[in-house]
Amino acid sequence: MLSLLSRRNRIFAGPGTSKRRWLPGVDRVLWGIPLAMIAVAGILIASTQREADYADWYQHWVTAAVGLGIALLLGRVPLERLRQLQWPIYGATVASLIAVRVVGVSALGAQSWINIGGFHVQPSEFAKVAAILLLAGVLSKFPIERPVDLIRPTAMIAVPWLLVFVQPDLGTSLVFAAVLLVMAFWSGMPAAWVLLLLSPLISAIVAGVWAWGLLGWIPLMGWLAYKSLPWKRLAPAVVIAIEGAFAIGTPWLWSNVLQPHQRARLTMFLDPSQDPLGGGYHLLQSTVGIGSGQWFGLGLMHGSLTKLRFIPEQHTDFIFSALGEETGFLGSALVVIGFAVLMWRLLQIADRATSDFEALVVVGIGAMLMFQVVVNINMTIGLGPITGIPLPFLSYGRSAMLVNFIALGLVSSVARRGRKSSTRR
Secondary structure, eight states, rough: OOOOTGGGGGTOOOOOOOOEEEEEEEHHHHHHHHHHHHHHHHHHHHTTTTTTSSOOOOHHHHHHHHHHHHHHHHTTOHHHHHTTTTTHHHHHHHHHHHHHHEEEEETTTEEEEEETTTTTEOOOHHHHHHHHHHHHHHHHHHHOOSSGHHHHHHHHHHHHHHHTTTTHHHHHHHHHHHHHHHHHHTTTOOHHHHHHHHHHHHHHOOOOOOGGGGHHHHHHHHHHHHHHHHOHHHHHHHHHHOOOOHHHHHHHHHHSSSSEEEEEEEGGGGOOOGGGTTTTEEEEEHHHHHTTTTOOSSSSTHHHHHTTTTTTTTTTHHHHHHHHHHHHHHHHHHHHHHHHHHHHHHHHHHHOOHHHHHHHHHHHHHHEEEEHHHHHHHHHSSSSSSOOOOOOOSSSSHEEEEEEEHHHHHHHHHHHHHHHHHHHO
């Protein structure tokens, strides 16, 4: 059993096939791009702390060094060994998330951390990797061939998702949903089903923005259900009923359930000037900082808004604004291109994986990283609501950094085995 998608024609040919390699055994793209970003991020974080009474920017590099060591060790371990431990890992993850509710530390409106030996550890970050391992094990045995096949992976991901959601940590909980959808699609779920799963959310948005659009959208989803789902008579009726319920219920929930500050947080990115000193302050300052960088930036350690700390939490969730101000459009574009190339490399590695389980792990890691990249960057430039999602490898955060390197270590393990098997052919 090679691949759920039959790996036809090896369409992801790329680095790793050449006989001559810089540092044999080292994947230049997989390791080079994250390490380059971390090197620049350390300087950006230092820049955000120039006028602060503390200076812990160097810990970004220290944590990365520790993470690199862990990743290199994981890269030597066949992933099938971890597959045997996926349930204990999952159990430990759920237990840690429950412990957060009992003895967790609160900060910035969320109870998401546990104090261990003087360090604040965020179990929800590690839960993402544990969920990927579990989903990969389940989907490799039970690929999505029928709609009912979605029940098993959804039920398994529901427990950590709910425990993270009630912290409350909406941003991280969304990562779980994105990972589930992408991994289910890779395991064989039709693209039409992905759209149908997302369609209630779209109906809710359309109902609030342009209600007349539902006259075209809901029938379209009913037709898609008829064409793609097995129950030709029942499926369209069920889908149309669900779409209608979301279209009718969302405006009521918006007006009667959500508090004014909750509604403002979801819509403030559309017009942050309506509350320039409150909910819109972060976004306004972020966009001004990015725009002031223009084409080539003001230079590392020379950003004026960054120096004067106009943007709260800039070293974590809003590090992209410091990047934009100090390196300009050129530096920002290079980072975006770097993430795109990294994602392409992950797809290549997944395509060459020796088992469905390994391929699904790599795809899940790619979904986890790229979802965070898209949401974080859109947040800082005003194209999405503000959520607590960090930018991988650039945002300051010990737990997030360690998890990113653990993910790279798992991918490296798959890449090594895939490379060895390809040389035997």
